[in-house]
Amino acid sequence: MDHKTTAGLSQACYGFAIEGTYKDCVPYGNGHINDTYLLTYQQDDTDVPYILQHMNKTIFTDPEALMENIIGVTSFLKKKIAAAGGNPRRETLDFVFTSNGNPYFIDGFGEYWRAYHYIDQVYALDQVKKTEDFYQSALSFGRFQQMLADFPADTLHETIPNFHNTAVRFGAFEKAVAEDVCHRVASVREEIQFVKTRFDVACALCDLQSQGRLPLRVTHNDTKSNNVLIDEATGKGLCVIDLDTVMPGLSVNDFGDSIRFGASTAAEDETDLSKVSCSMELYEAYVRGFLEGCDGRLTDDEIAALPLGAKVMTYECGMRFLTDYLSGDTYFKIHRPEHNLDRARTQFKLVADMESKWSQMQAIVQNYIHK
CATH class of the missing domain: 3.30.200.20 (Phosphorylase Kinase; domain 1)
Known part of the structure; x- marks a missing residue:
């Protein structure tokens, strides 16, 4: 220091x-x-x-x-x-x-x-180990949405402009690739191609919002499971923390960030990608808890877009990690030279796994859409 x-x-x-x-x-x-x-x-x-x-x-x-x-x-x-x-x-x-x-x-x-x-007398989940814990995290973030449903979202400051505007993030990624300030592009061409071939993913939620199908809400914007404190005595979700990125946003982004972090079968920076997948058991538990916590405050369009939120947020986060790696690791704290690259690779593996399970992810949400 x-x-x-x-x-x-x-x-x-x-x-x-x-x-x-x-x-x-x-x-x-x-x-x-x-x-x-x-x-x-x-x-x-x-x-x-x-x-x-x-x-x-x-x-x-x-x-x-x-x-x-x-x-x-x-x-x-x-x-x-x-x-x-x-x-x-x-x-x-x-x-x-x-x-x-x-x-x-x-x-x-x-x-x-x-x-x-x-x-x-609380604990946070750095990695989800029990389905019940993930359900409690979902319930807490759902209640966060429910309690703030009548808060005027447009009165909040956008403290990081375009924070979850994935199309804008894509532009920053392309700029980092073009500038290649650290001469790292040649070693990550496979990862760069993964991002570029999914430009439609980058635009998906922005398009739905521009069509008026996804309303503006107060959102947390960093809904990792370790941002919920669990009560040691009851095992119940108690408090949502880390409110720096509370801004106007989309409910499906909050849902999606939780899935990409908590439903993964491996740590966010796992180097053995064979360990990385999206657990459908955890995904279903989160869908159930989130919608229960929201208590009817989401629209049918928002609920139907939950799987898309999971995919977009995972893709976006991987793209951000890769962008930071290409730019010299200036945003996220790292603990080893290729830490951000490792993080990006886990997110891309999750996106690919979600794509292979897409019908199942949609079916799970449909089971809850009118409950």
């Missing part, structure tokens, strides 16, 4: 209106984008934990707009949760404000930090 980051962290530890005495701050978690710490304050002889995050301004260029989105959505969710007899402190993120009333702290170097209450 360089001097600037160390000094900024030291300032941020005291930057929020937290009662008690500062005790400790240590690195926490394994997120790709932001730097996360477990911050502890002593309050009445009790250690109280908080999550402290350094917000990545390279990715999120307008952190104030981002936090306006998050506070708007979490405040709305708190009211819904309380009205349903739930616990707003545990069932959505509860942010700590500064003494000036801001949900972020700006250190002496112009870097942005935020803090929220730590939720204890």
Whole structure:
């Protein structure tokens, strides 16, 4: 950690209106984008934990707009949760404000930090091992859709423009191939061809939206199963986390991102592609849980497009990993030289597997469309 980051962290530890005495701050978690710490304050002889995050301004260029989105959505969710007899402190993120009333702290170097209450006695799913866990993840993200169905999506900032506009992502991919700044194109021609021959996939959801068949909704846009906290005591989905990419979007994108991450039989960066496939057992469990959580708030067109959402999001994510690899690994954090390439290859293997199971994926959704 360089001097600037160390000094900024030291300032941020005291930057929020937290009662008690500062005790400790240590690195926490394994997120790709932001730097996360477990911050502890002593309050009445009790250690109280908080999550402290350094917000990545390279990715999120307008952190104030981002936090306006998050506070708007979490405040709305708190009211819904309380009205349903739930616990707003545990069932959505509860942010700590500064003494000036801001949900972020700006250190002496112009870097942005935020803090929220730590939720204890929970676990997250880095890889789905039980069907019931994946069902609970689906139920949680479905409820997220259901609770926010009457939130005016068009009032949210688009903090990353065209985030899930796959056609625009395709253009960025083509640019990375043409520029070849790291001289990597020659070694990944097979992967490049895989992307190029599926341009119709890149346009599919945008076309449906432009036809008015897919409505604009508040979407999470990063619905990996590890962004749901599961209650240790009950095994039930408790809280949706990592709200940086909450923006206006399509419900089928949220569904699809969950499938490409959680229904895979292997880790996102698995190097042995023979282990990678889309589990139809997990896929069906997610369809069931997501639609149950949505509780009738999706249209028939949205439900019918769920398999397409899974394929498009898997294709898009693989394309993004490959684009980042070609561009010099500037977006996603990597832990080995070809990490992003490995990630891209797993996504492309999943797309191919989905294509081989397409009729089955559609049939599963049709079984639930009027339930």
